[in-house]
Each structure stands twice: as structure tokens, then as C-alpha cells.
Amino acid sequence: MVGITSFGAYIPYLRLSLAAASGGKRTEGGPEKAVANYDEDALTLAVAAGIDCLRGIDRKTVDGVLFASTSYAFKEKQGAAIVAKALDLRRDVLTADVGDSLRAGTNALRAAMDSVKAGSAKSVLVVIGDTRMAAPRSALEGNLGDAGVAFLIGDVDVAASVTATHAVADEIIDVWRTEGDPFVHSWEDRFVVDHGYRANVKEVVAGLLTKQGLAPKDFAKLVLFGPDKRSHGALARELKFDPTAQLQDALFGRVGNCGAAFAPLQLAAALEDAKAGDKLLLVNYGDGADAFVIEVGSGIEKLRDRRAVRWYLKRRGEIPTYDMYLRFRQLLATEHDRRAGAGLSATKHFRDRDYEVSLLAQKCRNCGQVQYPHQRVCFGCYAKDEFDHVRLSDQIGSLKSFTFDNFAGSPNPPLVATVTDILGARLYIQMTDANPKEVKLDLPVEMTFRKIHDAGGTPNYYWKCTPVR
């Protein structure tokens, strides 16, 4: 049976107080949303979730990557190919992007399952990331959050089988965003909820349960997309699920509606708590609806080391001001336009992508010294061209040195510059998601794929380090 063989998630470190966002005073423990740091975007969230998902799994066994997002930066240039390179997957990996709809994530899951069923791939990684923006101070703004989630789909060592699916397509003007417009827009919410959300979800759930001869009581959890907390709970009741016992927490006021990743992120949270034998009903909404019956097996026990949602919910820091949030999203004019400059040299990027995108170092076959960036002659023994690749992105490093640079120009100064030792190689690398107070010599750090700048008007990705927490 095809299903989920692994899963992972990623919630950005930063939270924005909803009270502060709407012009009020932040309250301790009050509602908030997860917001991407200035160096994160839909793609980096997806990569981070992918890293969590592939923990302990040989990356060379992945046959395909589907990247789902409604907010990915490029209109032409595939995200899945960047994800595959950042995760150091095989060169002959199938890649495709799925976008344009809140259902992109479940669309991608369905496509991945179909390709495994059809035998064209054994193991397909689905990574989903979204950083949707609504206009500053708009009603929708407080509702949206940023997150990533990932699933590995296969038919061997399945932790949770997808036993049935159903879908409906619908044409309705509910939420939309056109090319060149940074903001998501919505028609009046009561119309959207009644004729879009409720109608489609009820139809897809009825269709699936009838087809399978299942009833709400058969499910341990209902994992349901929701445009807001009230309609989410109300619809669960209407579907005859117990909103207290059966409805999976949608993380309103903690993460927010993270678009294509929203229902899948809740699925990851449900899997963290699920036990063998549990049935989950996953329902996603957007231009129609998708519903999956998921049966958790004993294989779930092998995935208990995933950080997934629980770990990332605990790891949090607050963005101190709403202005800073606007600056991070490039919604406030600043002295230095981060999009300025000629951008990367495509030819240099082409030559450097093994070590800049995949973060591969070299290990000398003669003396064993690991070194970075790429050399022709060994630092340790001067042997020429005697190197094997070694991946640094999933290794723990430690700080050999650091400085807090106020001169370097950062949306959130000071820029923390470090020399990080990983397996003996030295990386001159920025630190992110860190408070300068926690930075000290020999601090253990892990690697995280980030947007370094937008020079040339495109996101330019590389790795940074972040404290191991």
C-alpha cells in the first residue's frame, strides 16, 4: 500500500504578535503568527522541512521531488530542482513544481502517490512551503502564517498508508493573487466560507466516506484546512466530528494559515501523536477540495525523532516590532535596496553549485583533511586532486570564531559572522535565528539553507548556521 514513509516540518523561528501587528500592544502569551525571517522564503522553508523528513534516510534513495507552494519566488525556474540540489539528491531525480492553489500541497501528495503506484518511482519527496503575504494592516494579514512541511511517499516501510482519496474541483472567486501583486486578496469572508469552504469540504468528505463506507466515528482525527478558527470548528461539528476530541489543532494564533502547507502541517502534527491503528481524515480546501483516508501503522514508531511541529513550536523568538516585520518583507523603503546589484554570475554559480547549493566539502584521500571551499591542492598534505565529496549540510559544526558586524548592512543588525568548523573544514558563514547573547566560542551549530540576498532581483541561496537548540 502506498503511503507516508517519513515526514518532517519546519516552522520559522520568528513569531509576530498579532496585537502588535494590528497596532496594539503585544501581550505575553497572546496570539501570534509564525513569520519567515528576512532570509527565508517558501523554498527555504520547504528545504528545511525536507531535511527534517530525510533524517536518517539515505538521500540517494529518493527518486523524485515535488515542490508545492503558492508563493515561490520564480515564475520561470523550477523550485524542485533547487530543493533537490540543496538536499544533495541524485542527479536522475524526477522534479516538478505544483502551485497556484491552496491545494498545491495535497495535489503534490496525490501526484507522488500516483507515481509510486504507477511504478515510475519508489520514493518521492513532497516538500511544501508558503510565505503568503496580505496587505499590511489588512484583516487577512493576521490570519496568515509561514511554514514548511515534507512527506516522503513510497510503498515500502510505510508508516501511514493512504487507503483512499477523493477530490472535487470548483471554480469560485474566493482568494486570489495575480502576477506582480505581492498580496493575497479575498472576497467577503461569509461568502467564501459558505459557498467555497463549507460547500466543497462537505462535498468531498461526503463523497469519500460514502465511497469507502466510513463514518466520522471511524477516525481518530480530522485534519482540516480552515480559513479561520470559528469556521474551522463549526464545519467540523457540521461534519459530525467532535471538535474537542477529533479535530486536529489547526494552530490558529500560533502559526497561522500557512497556505499550501496548512493542512499538511496539521497532518504532520497529527502523525506525531498518532499510534498504530489510528485512522486520519485529511481534508484540504482550495479551488475545490481534496480528502485522504490515512491509516497509521506501526512504522510510525520509527519516526519519533522528527522535529516536526512540536519541536518547532517550542523553538521560538519574537520579532520585536511590526516595522521590522515590514522591513524583512521589503515593504518599507530602506537605504540599501536588497534587490540592487548585478546579481550572481550564472557561470560562477554553475561551477560552484556543488559546494554552494549542496554544501559539499572535500576530504583528502591522502591525509583525511576536510576542507572548504573547493580546492585543487590539499591544505593538509598538498596532494593534488585527491578528494572525495563529503556533505556538510547535515553535520553539526562548532564556532571557531565570531563577530557582530554593525557595518555590514543587515535588515536585522548586527550581522553575526562566524568561522564554523565542520568535520575540520572551516566555513566563513553567517549565523541566523540567533540572539547575539547566545553566541559563544565552540557553540554547536547546524546548517540551514537561506536566501543570502536578492541581488539582481532574484533570491540567491546559500547556507547559514544557527545554534543547535
Added chain:
Amino acid sequence: MNPEAIRDKVAIVGMGCCKFGENWDKDPQDMIVEAAYEAYADAGIENPQKQIEAVFCGAQYPSKGTAEVADALKLYDRPVSMVVNYCATGTDAFRYGVFAVASGMYDTVLVVGFDKPKDRGVSGPSVAVTGVRGLPATPAGWFSHVAARYFDTYGAGREDLARIAVKNHHNGTLAPKSMLKREITVEDALNARVISWPFGLYDCAAQSDGAAAAIITRRELARGYRDDFVLVRGIGISLSADPKEDPSFDFLRWKPTEAAAKQVYLQAGITNPKKEIHVAQVHDCFTLTELLAYEDLGFCEKGSAKEHIQSGTFELTGELPVNTDGGLKTFGHPTGATGVRMIYENYKQLQGKAEKRQVKNATVGLSHNIGGAPQACGVCIVAMP
């Protein structure tokens, strides 16, 4: 290497230095002319067209290359070459000049170091980002990488750095051509805004415009120019790996300084630098760079700089005065000019012409530059015959 190949064979017979500073009203050629004509006058050169046989220039940011110097001085139809070697550029240009003379190829050579960074519209170095691996290129961000581990290992701290800034600010008030002439206190230095930790504003050198020049000749010909000529006892350059990439780097020293000092002490026959060097100009782009230079040049044991700073060893009245003209900190730092400016200061000190900042009985002077990541270092020792 033959360590004695150039020892005491080349003499400095004239030197010049324009006023360093934010020379908004001067272009590079104005400064080159001022430095070179002072050197001509100092050497008694009346007909440079005839007497200068070759020119070696150093500049890190030249807009016109060698033509900047040739056009300014109208020194055409002879060799004019330019050297770029990070902050060691000036010292390296001088080194090429020394070799050209020592080889016997030319009798009299002009060395000019200059730079004009203040035409770029930014305070301090320009922060250029190239590619994704390169962090914004701030020298403060590079040179500060030794701070955390050095402090942790040897117990030094920002107060020790502040004392270096106070010393160099004081010395700068005594040098007529320096950029900054203002005494500061340890508190001023500690309370200034942080540029790149642990460097506050006063830990950072004053980037400035400037030019400096030297006339060198073979020792046998020196008396034809002046009696109090100064000899080049040793000069060397060394390059190390980028300390941010070097897997063996310990963040307690700058390797290129140690390597260059070793070469030059061998050339000069120096075994006890603290006693045998009487005055030194060391690269203080940042106060910690000067602190490490004390140790890396062998003026004191590794880890002991703090005690020597506190006891005043390197002050104007101390055992081994360092940066007698205020250093990069207050004299200014036009990259390509700096190495030549340091030789200018040592030349004046050895001749006894350093006025209010004169060090007593100095007959051997050392100058030192380190730059880049940093990975390039130049060291030059000059001495009275």
C-alpha cells in the same frame, strides 16, 4: 634564499609624504606630486627627468594604474610598474624598488605609494557583496575574528585595545601630517559605537587619502645625495591562507606576520627583536591588529601583550615605541601609501628629525603591514649605517 643578498646594499636618500586626510580638494596626482617633490627636495634631486631611472608604484584602488604616477610626474620613457598586494602594497612596491637597485640595473629609483579611497562616497571601506559565500566585505568584520578566542585564551579585553587607541591618538597629535589630532581617553574608546565587535569606532583606523614617496639608490652612491642616508637592512613579504578557510588556523595570531618577520629577521641578522629594534611602525588597521603584531613580530611573548600595554612598553617613552606618528589609527590609511609612509616615519626617526615625537638613540626601525583577509604581510627593517 640568500639572506644577505640585499642587506645594507640599498640606501634611502630622500622621502616625502603629503598630508593624509579626507583630501576632498586633491586628486591622486596632486598628492603624488606633493610626496614626490618633497622626496626630490629631500634628496637634492634637481632634475628628476634625468636622475629617476625607474618608478615602482603601489596602489590598492588605482583608477588609472601606472599612468597615474607617470602622468603626474611626467616620468615617461622609462620603466613604471605597479604592485597590488592588499595593505602590504606600499611595502611591496618599495621592495621591488630595492631589488631593482640592488641588482645593479638602476642607480636611482622612485617608489610611490598612494590611494584615494575617499572618492567612493562611503565612510570606511565600501561594503561589496559578491556571490553568496562572500559576506559583506568589511575589514573590521575580518580582523575581529581573532578577538573572541584570543581574549578567551589570554584574558585580554577591550580595555587593552582602548589603551592602544589612546596611545596612537596621542602620537598622532605630534605628527604634523597626520589626519586626526585629538587625544582620547580609554572611556571614549570603550563607549564609542560598535562597528564590528569588539571594535568600536576608536579601534578602527581612519581611512584616508594620501601619498608617500622614497628615492633609493645604491649605498656607494648615497653620499652623493646626503650624509645621513638610511640603509635597507631587510625586507620581505609573506602570504598565508585566508584565516577564515585555513583548517589549521588557531585564531591567536596572524600567520603572515610570523612568516614575514622570520624572513626579514634572517636577512637583517636579528635574533632579539625587542632589543635590536628601536622604533616600529606596525599595522594598526584595528587596535587588535597592533596588539597581535607585538607578539607575532617577537616584541613580546605570545599572550603577554596585555602586560606590555599596561606597563607602557610601546608608548613613545617606552622601551620600544610603536606607531610614533599615530599609525593608521590617526595618521590615516590610504592603503597603497601606508607602507611607504611607515618607512618615511622610521627614516625621520633614525635621522633624528621626528621633532616632538623623536625616539632617543634609535638606529634600527621596523615597519609592518598586514592586509586582505588578512593574508598578506610585508615587513621592512631600515637602519643607520
